[in-house]
Amino acid sequence: MKWFVLVCILSVNFAKHEHYIGWKSYYIAVSTGDQSKALVPMVQKYELDFLSHPSKGREGVVLVKPQYQAAFVKELEAEGIVYRIHVDDVKKKLDYDDQLIEVKKKSTMSRKRSRKLPFDNYQDIQVIDNYLDNIAKKYPKVAKVVTGGTTFKDLPIKYIKISTTNFEDETKPVIVIDGTIHAREWITPPTVTWAIHKLVENVTEPDLLKRFDWILVPVVNPDGYKYSYHIERFWRKTRSYDKNPVSFVCRGVDANRNFDIKFNTDRYHSDYCRETFQGTHAFSEPESRVIRDILQQNLGRIALYISLHSYGSMIMYPWGHDGSLSHNTPALQAVGSAMASAIQNKALPDFPRYQTGNTGQLVYLSTGTSTDYAHSIGVPLAYGFELPGLADGNAGFNLEPKYIKQVCQETWAGFVVGARLAGDLFKIKI
Ligand SMILES: [Zn+2]
Structure with a gap:
């Protein structure tokens, strides 16, 4: 029974970030106004999700789904936008983050109440x-x-x-x-x-x-x-939906x-x-x-x-x-x-x-x-x-x-x- 529970816990942990299997994140640097403008249509075309926006002299970080990575990189190169891999295996990094949080939780619990x-x-x-x-x-x-x-x-x-x-x-x-x-x-x-x-x-x-x-x-x-x-992990919006069936699939509103x-x-x-x-x-x-x-x-x-x-x-x-x-x-x-x-x-x-x-x-x-x-x-x-x-x-x-x-x-x-x-x-x- 104990083994069964342990296996269940491990599977749940493994399954936790499976939504992000194959995702990668990239550092992006823009040096001209034209390059910033070129990024705008790419957001829609490749469903890009910026975790941090690039500004002048500061790289941003963008999450990219597996199906868009090759075309996205090709377009960046065509526009002369400098990029480099930030995280090659997003799911693995999220599992790593979880481990750090769990370790901290255990050490906090072991301290005096x-x-x-x-x-x-x-x-x-x-x-x-x-x-x-x-x-x-x-x-x-x-x-x-x-x-x-x-x-x-x-x-x-x-x-x-x-x-x-x-x-x-x-x-x-x-x-x-x-x-x-x-x-x-x-x-x-x-x-x-x-x-x-x-x-x-x-x-x-x-x-x-x-x-x-x-x-x-x-x-x-x-x-x-x-x-x-x-x-x-990367949920940004609220969790609401309305009578529109699309809203049931794509939930939430950016409250900001x-x-x-x-x-x-x-x-x-x-x-x-x-x-x-x-x-x-x-x-x-x-x-x-x-x-x-x-x-x-x-x-x-x-x-x-x-x-x-x-x-x-x-x-x-x-x-x-x-x-x-x-x-x-x-x-x-x-x-x-x-x-x-x-x-x-x-x-x-x-x-x-x-x-x-x-x-x-x-x-x-x-x-x-x-x-x-x-x-x-x-x-x-x-x-x-x-x-x-x-x-x-x-x-x-x-x-x-x-x-x-x-x-x-x-x-x-x-x-x-x-x-x-x-x-x-x-x-x-x-
Ligand atoms: Zn914000």
Whole structure:
């Protein structure tokens, strides 16, 4: 019987990533505008999935299904686009990532039982939700958990409000940080929970709690995160479907194309089967509605909004939908650069250097994003962060668990500088 159970466990593990058998990933470097343009139709033709977008002087990483690899490479060569293999056997690398996570889990379990959230591993959604509940229980005077909505699969979308004045002092600026609107970006939830840890459990910057009220959402997209964590590693979207039979086969919406800002102006995002499917209408998803509601409920008080993504080591600001510059660009660039420098001062040398700039100009155009939406309704400083990804070419798709705490700490240094500067600018405004 024991053997039977063991064989079953091993088969399940083996089967876990079989969807990715034969897939490869490639580093891509573009050096001219024409080369960037040439990549656009290839995305549709070869069903490319960019895990990290190439920017000037920075390689990107793209996943390619087996049936398209030969033609894709041929076209890259014809366009003179430089490429090299990133991972030759994607399934094997995912199995490797799983092993690292399992080893860490065992070592965490063998340590003394603790109610603290370990920052040395990627956590299940339930563990993250429990952490928020425990914080609210332990620090009821400053922390409160809110269930902002319920997902298609009936999971709560939880976030935490941190305030020394119960959000009642209307002169205090609000800072909003969210993560995991894209399911597969696993480094983002620990980065948000670390911020909670630093504001409540291990306070080294008390002014941040005195001066500001905070809203922190570790996992905007719990359905997608759970699915990515347990079933399909590169799942990005939500898990919803509607009456259209295509949506049943190609499930989910890219919640970060679902905000009401230039929605449906790019038909490229209107195909259910696309990774960036925008949804049938703006705010069709509870995930985007939760962020909309947070922004709307606190409008006029939000000094800084940061939405965390991965990966690419970038700090990006509006407008992402057309690459034009907003009226507040000088402040966006100045605060963005200051955050990038603060992160860089703490970064490991083998992580790429942070770049700061307009989203459209730095990487690519994207309609219906949360940062563009926040800025359009009046949030003066709105950013999308691409957290660091691969530390070196031999790593798997996850940043190895040993780097999680490092990313948390260095990104927190950016939040500290960003919050203080945003607070100063906000004071000038009022
Ligand atoms: Zn993302």
